Amino acid sequence: MAKKSTKKEKSMEETLWDSANKLRGSVEPSEYKHVVLGLIFLKFASDKFETRREELIAEGQDKFLEMKEFYNMKNVFFLPEHSRWSYIMQQAKQDDIALKIDTALHTIEKNNPALKGALPDNYFSRLGLDKSKLGALLDTINNIDTQKDKDQDIVGRVYEYFLSKFAIAEGKGKGEFYTPKTIVNLIAEMIEPYKGIIYDPACGSGGMFVQSMKFIEAHHGNTKEISIYGQEYTNTTYKLAKMNLAIRGISGNLGEKAANTFADDQHKDLKADYIMANPPFNQKDWRAENELLDDPRWRGYDVPPKSNANYGWILNIVSKLSENGVAGFLLANGALSGGGEEYKIRKTLIENNLVEAIVILPRSMFYTTDISVTLWILNKNKTHHIKTVGDQERVYRDREDEVLFMDLRQIGEPFEKKYIQFSEQHIQEVALTYHNWQQLDNEYENIPEYCASVTKEDIAKKDYSLVPSKYIEFVNRDENIDFDTKMASLQTEMSELLKAETQSKADLLNVFKELGFEIEL
Structure with missing residues (x-):
């Protein structure tokens, strides 16, 4: 009897990644992603173009085959002959295939104003990719049938998978263009961006927008x-975002150019109903000493310190919210309890009844850092x-003087060996807790080690700290121990232990030296 194979069959995304990754050679992931994603876009745009072209032929509209208006009207990009995937293949x-690809992408962008600034610019010629490797990569991508199942968003799936894999490959300090999908899903399910204006001031590759649409x-x-x-801010990431939206037929205004949100705000007068963001954590020297002191975005608050951009x-987010606007964004945990100007701004935010929920996420959810974030x-x-969401009409209770604290550090499942992600069930359960707390007719109760609803008065008693462990009950912890104080104490103890170890090594080396031996530890 033949032994049944238990080997898991690879998905289309995994097969493509394995194939493309073998071809990378000496090119850095930060460069290579634009090559691969540019080709995936080119294949997708060509498949859509050919499908529309066949429709026109079937309708007897042969004389309009080379008129871009008859493609644009169906939300299809027009591709001149030498820009089509069939020509590239x-x-x-x-020998000049790299130049032909660069020319094709440039021509597509030139013929479709919606793609202005979106496509890789001379990457293929500049990187000097091995001709045989580039040919093999083209063969691999040629196997994607982007039109096979429109409901499954095949090219979107491939693009998303490659973005996440590139973020992992680039590692700490470099993969900031991508926010893990399950975190974006959680934000969307909690703030429910259903109708109106959505804004992301640090949009990376556009993941927040994609999940909002989903x-x-x-x-x-x-x-x-x-x-x-x-x-x-980053030009290459700006291109990724524009391409990501274009692949899904999403129309968006990402500003005229890649630009610094603080120094060159592209949407100065915008008021958004929903804001979703994952800005860079703990940016230092984000403004000069005397810059942006009178910026209207700080009106009514202290000027954020130049040493850290978190506040x-x-x-910036507060200034962009509409009258009923809701924002969900990520920051390093240090923003929950900082002193100085941060303390004053946080106090004003709480007193102005703007803070609705603070949610601690597990460690190791990000590809660029292993810290826990908020x-x-x-x-x-x-x-x-x-409020109406879909076919539901919800009656919200008055929570003006309360803040919901949640601790999700015990939630999550492993993935890619060293990372943590939320399952769909986790996301739904967390969102349900939050919405039950918000709504008038739903039952909510504080749960030890998970959630607590806290009055503004009680937060004031804790000197306006937003650290969840100060408010959520922990049944296995001495309630008299202050978490921040304990952590500071442990850091001091560890520092002293390391100093003692260094001194012990020095003493040991001296003993051996006196005995006439030269060794290294």
């Missing part, structure tokens, strides 16, 4: 009732009101 073994589709909403605005991001939810309208 015909030329795949030629949230709307999952709840049978109309994606045409959403407007997208974003900004991104600059918070106040999801902040700010809400311009925490008072009693009615």
